[in-house]
Every structure is written in structure tokens, then in C-alpha cells.
Amino acid sequence: MCAELLPELITADPWGYPIVTPGPVPGSLLPLARRAVAACPTLALLLSDEE
Amino acid sequence: MTALTAALQAGRVPPAAIVVTSSTPLWYLTRATGLVALVLLTLSMAFGLLSSVRYQRPAWPRFVTAGLHRNTTLLAVAFTVLHVITTAADSFVSIPVQDAVIPFISSYRPLWLGLGAVAFDLMLALAITSLLRTRMSYRSWRLVHWTSYLCWPVAVLHGLGTGSDASVRWVLGLTVACVALIAALIAWRLAYGWPENAGARLAAALALILALIAGGAWLAAGPLQPGWARRAGTPVHLTTGSGTPRPAITADGAP
């Protein structure tokens, strides 16, 4: 589902789990990223503030 | 005892011609919001079940189901709150707000109203835990979410047991349609392969069938039979001499 919400950064593997493009989330995609994290049925995604 | 009731008892006013009391608008609102809440809760449950079978089409991504599930639930909660408020505000029957959250303490149809309180409490728990999902453990959230399988049927029973409109054809039809929809979706979920244990699936399927049969039997013998209001626990002073509740009629007295 997260791959549907954020196709720019997430694709789904054969088992439905997210493959995330490495690197920081561009500012314009941040609200969508937050939504994708909240929407994951198993909370498999994490948005973190790395310094 | 009002003059109207006295006249009724004396047989001078046919029951079917009872004029609306000043609280009728609230009475209509209570029934209306209750019905709408039930439909919304049914839709919410339906979208939840659709989610569990991972339904997906090119024009219907999974996040649409998720979003609709979320929105219908919030609307259902809103309408249930309205339903509680109109019920409490209605001075014709004394049902204070606490009767809506603490089950079975009401003096009006304690069992059936109490079921409404149970359903309402569960709805609040479901909604709040889901809003706080990212802040709680996944396991706990999932455990609470399971109670939705209890919440919805209890709400249906509350509607049939407390509501005075069970015998009205379109209301009955609507309720039956809701039950049919959810039963069909549950069957789909079982067929989809959950729970994994085949024995558990079979048991769940049997439980579903038994519940439908039992529900139908109860409906036929209970709310659909005359005299249900009294048997359900409506305080005597609210029923007419014949034991029927305030009829569901329009202002000019036509049935």
C-alpha cells in the first residue's frame, strides 16, 4: 500500500514488502512519506531524523 | 399522567391516532441517527474486511479502501455521538448520557440499550487506538481491532432490540441488507485463507451460519412479534394499555 502512496520512493518486492530508495526524503514528498508510514498495515516503515 | 394518556386509556382515542408530543423531533433524530450510524458502521466493517482480503484493482488501489474505512468509521462515530445526544436530550424517556457508555444500567430496555453502550464503547476504543496506532505496539492495536467482530453484531442487535422500527418494512430490509453484506464479506475472508488453520476456518464458518440462523430466529420470535416493547423492558408507563410502544407515525395521525 505504501508503494501506491509513494511510488517515487517505494516499490513493492514479490512479497508485498516495501523496497525504499536510499537517501533522504525530498521536502516536497515529506507529507506523503508521513502518510505512507502511518498507512502501513504492519508498521514496517519508519521515518527518522538522521543527522 | 398526561391528559392524552388518560384519554387513550379510556379508549376515547384510537392508539393509531396519537398526536406527536413535543419531543417527537428528537425522537425522529434519535432513530434517524441510529440508522445512519448503523449503515456507516456496516460500511466501515465492509471496507475493513475488503482490506483484509487485500482487494485491489487498477482503478482501486489499496489505499482507497484504507482511506474509506477510516472515513466511514469516523463518520459512524460522529453519528453515534449525535444518536447518544438526541437520546439523552429527549425528555420523553429518561436515558441519561451515562447509560450510553456504561452498559445495562438503564431503566429503559436495559439489555438492549446496554448492548448499544457496549457497541459504543468498542467503537471509541477502536477509533482511539487507530488514531494512536503509531504510538502503540502493533500487537496491542491488532488485539483491540479484533473486537470489531463483536462491535458490529452488537450494534445490529441493539438496533433491532431497542429500536421501535424493527417491524417497519424498509428498516427491516435495510438491516437485513447490512447483515447480508457483512456475512458475505466474512465468507470471502474465510475463503481467502484466514485463519490459516483449516479447522479454525471451518469453525468460524459454522459459527457464522449458526449466528445468522439464531439471529433470524430471534428476530422472528422477538422484535417482529407484537408486545416486544414490553418484553424488551420498556417501562410500563411509557407503553399504551395494549403494550405497544409509541407508534412510529406522522403528525397527522395516519399509520
Place this chain on the structure above:
Amino acid sequence: MSAAEAISSAGTGGRALPPPGLPRLIPAGAPLSLNDHVARYGPVPFRDGGSRGARDLIAEVERAGLTGRGGAGFPTGRKMRTVAEHGRRGGPLRGQVGTVVVANGAESEPASAKDRLLLTRAPHLVLDGIALAAEAVGATRSYLSVHDGQDELALQLAAMVSERDRYDQNRVPVQVVAVRRGYVASQETALISQLNGGAPKPTFVPPRPFKKGAHGRPTLVQNVETLAHLALIARFGAGWFRALGAGAGAAAGSALVTLGGAVSRPGVYEIALGMPIGDLIRRSGGPSEPPQAILAGGYFGGWLPYGQALGIPISDAALRAAGASLGPGVLILLPESACGLAETAWIAGYLAGQSAGQCGPCVNGLPALADMMARLAFGRPDGRALGWAQQLMTLVTRRGACHLPDGTAAFAGSALRIFEDELRRHAAAGPCDRVRRRPVLPAPGHSWGPR
């Protein structure tokens, strides 16, 4: 000299002599009683123990270039410094908070035996290391982990801890704990999870252990061998430590290596890092059968063709450049009589079974990868199976809470590269006879058999 006498004489400047060469960790006459240990090495050089203890241990460890001997090879000094810093500013209102030291002796790499050896033959060095690390990072308690079922060892270690308490050689409480067996159960975060009363499964970072680990405190987790080296560095200095080893970076000092497979004298050897593999094999009496390849780094490591391997220095950097790694110091010699593909498939199956079951890509991907490897080894490999195996390796890498998927993928990938000829032979003529041979690589609890 009794322990008490040795300890009191240290204050008068009596200095123990540093071991001139090898062995450093496990001297002759091991295991030493506490008396003999103190007589040989001197008491634990705590900071308040006179001029010898006044050094900044963390700086000394950084100068020595000591890296973790548990497999990850992280610079120990840097780890200690981070934990100490978080201890200084981690408490409520940003004050001091007591940190925790965890000595990991629960060796889960099936082919590795060095930690077990160290704990039975040089336990006091490990316990010295715990005490010194605890002082350096401001710890208020420490743990020493052994495996479930090693009851006798645990009791012996606990008795030694009590004895040391009598002579003030511990300073912080040392609790010997038994942890579950399992490849991922002694991973850093899984270990901490068990100490916190949780499941023996790796936890999702953040927060990382150096920030919030055991009981919510900054935690230093180190392999027991690393702590043993630390105990010697504290006494004899960084210069002494670096006198052995091939020089800069992770090739400093000595290390314990478990040599197994088809060698004449398999066992644990202490070597100077940077020693060529061929020299070690010669020292162990040479191969016991005609050799084919060497697995370097354990099951997260990689295969090396025998001839090419002989000249490679034993250090993480050199081994990684060659397509393998050092890991927890495991080298296994594969004889000609075995089939590299079959051995790899068999271990891939073992590793897939060791999954903690937490992460979708691992739970789904590793068994699929093991299946593919089995098909390549025991069936008729075709381009499709090979392609799918390679795709699976990419799909699982770095997608779990721990390195089980990455390690397994790297291991399988190196097999497909090194045993390419074997793969071609299998594709042409089906599995060779050697797949039916008893496995060389150990896999506890895993059942053998071509599919």
C-alpha cells in the same frame, strides 16, 4: 605469591613483563588461578591504582587500533568513547547515567570455538577486560553471556567473579547470564533484548545500544576476546599491542582464529593479524586431504579458491578485497572430495531456519534462496534458477533488522562465483557424486539431505 600480596605489591611499582610474542591471550599453564594470573600480569590497572592506572584507557585503545573480535570489526575505542559520552549526558535533566557493559561469550557461529576456549583457559583476562571497560565508560553493572546449557562454565565463571570481588578486582557487579542458542540470538540487540527480559531476536534500530540498551542505559557490547585484548593493552600499552600485526587499521595486534575442515590439526590458533593463510595452514600441519577451497569469515563470509587463498593475509581488509571477510576469525578448508555448491546449499538452509521471523524479506526471501541453492546443487541448474537466485540475493540484502539476510546472500553469492565451474558441470551432467558426502560445514540441529 598470593593474590593479596601481588595486588599490594603493585602499588610499590612492581611491574609485570609483557608477553614478548605469541601467545598473548592463552599462556602456557593456562588456565591460571587468580593468584597465578595476578602474579603473571599484575592486578587490574584501575585508574586509582597508582601511576600505572592513570592512563586514559579509551585513548590508549584508540591508539592501539583494537577492533571488535565478534565479527563486525568495529573500532573498539570509538565504541567505548560513544558509550561513555552518552553516559555523561544521557540522564534526566542531561546529567550522568550509569552505563552497562556486556561481554558476549555466547558464540553462535557453529564453526567458531575461540570464545569457549578463552572463557575456559583465560577467564581472568576477560573479567579484567570487563572491569577496565566498565571503569572507562562509567558503567554501574556488567554482564557476561554464555549459552543456555553451559551450566558448568557459568558456575565456574560466577565463582571466579566472587573470588575477584574479595580482592576488589571487579569494582562493578558482574552477572553471568545464560542466553538462548541461535545464530541471531547473540547478535548485539538480540542479546540486549534478552537482558531486558524480551525475546532473543534483534530489535529494530533506533535507538542504538550505545544510546539506549540494557535497562534503557547506554550499553557497551563487546566480544570476550576483544575485552581480553583490552585487559592487556591497559597493562602494556598501545605500542606493545601494535608490535604484532601487519600495521595500520584493523590489522593491528593478534587474534584468535578457529581453523577447521580438512586440516591435520584443526583448532583455535592465536596469530598476528596479517599472517598469510598459507602460513597458518602450514603451522597446523597442512591439509589432511587434497584441498579445494577455503571459507573465510564463517557463514557471513565468502569462499576463496585454495591456491589463491594461500597468499592472502588474514585481516578483514585483505579478505574483503578478495571477496570474503574475517568475521569472528573462522577459516574452513574444503577438500576436493566435497561439493562446494552442496555445502553452501546446506548452510543456506540452516541460515534460513535461523531467521527470527520478524522481517518479511528475510522470512520469505531466505527460504526461497535456500531452495534455489538446493536446486542448483542437487538438481539441474538452469539459467532461470540462477537468475532468480541472484535476484533474491539483491532483494534480501539490507532489508532486515539484522544482517542475517545480507550475510546469507553474500555467502551464497561468493559460492556461485567461486564454484562457477562446478555449476557448469552440474548443469551439463546433473549433481556430482560428492553431494552425497557427509557435510564438512557444521550446522547444529539442521538435517542433511539432498532435496
